[in-house]
Amino acid sequence: LQxxxxxxxxxxxxxxxxxxxxxxxxxxxHNCSAAVAAxxxxxxxxxxxxxxxxxxxxxxxxxxLLQGLSAFILGxxxxxxxxxxxxxxxxxxxxxxxxxxxxxxxxxDKLSFVSRHEKFAKCSRNPQLKVRTVADLVLDYEFIGLxxxxxx
Numbered sequence: 001l002q003x004x005x006x007x008x009x010x011x012x013x014x015x016x017x018x019x020x021x022x023x024x025x026x027x028x029x030h031n032c033s034a035a036v037a038a039x040x041x042x043x044x045x046x047x048x049x050x051x052x053x054x055x056x057x058x059x060x061x062x063x064x065l066l067q068g069l070s071a072f073i074l075g076x077x078x079x080x081x082x083x084x085x086x087x088x089x090x091x092x093x094x095x096x097x098x099x100x101x102x103x104x105x106x107x108x109d110k111l112s113f114v115s116r117h118e119k120f121a122k123c124s125r126n127p128q129l130k131v132r133t134v135a136d137l138v139l140d141y142e143f144i145g146l147x148x149x150x151x152x
Contacts, residue, residue, distance in 0.1 A: 019139075022073060036080045
């Protein structure tokens with residue numbers, strides 16, 4: 001988990017790998033307070049997510065999707081963090097970060113961008129994707145199911 005968090009937070013990592021890492025992280029974090037605790041112990045985890053979600057300068061759809069996935073992971077941290085918190089982070093602290101530093105509207109917009117993305121729609125229709133390039137493998141059917149489950 002720590003290794004994947006390190007790879008995901010490095011800006012030098014190629015975009016497809018970052019998507020894969022964020023999707024893997026979201027799968028691990030879903031409904032698991034122990035995984036959320038381990039993830040939040042990584043020194044760059046929360047600053048990376050906050051930076052991604054609060055950045056309003058996405059010039060490409062891929063960057064905007066990356067920011068949406070980061071918002072999703074931040075939301076998972078909020079949902080599944082243990083009540084006692086992790087170090088200096090707890091539910092209330094993460095909620096304040098979303099409200100005050102990011103903004104509820106910005107957070108919601110980033111999150112909703114994921115489900116409005118063309119690759120989301122394409123993946124949700126067919127579990128067996130036909131891809132021409134590696135870039136077409138950004139999202140997958142299983143992640144779409146997880147996103148819809150948490151969103152609902």
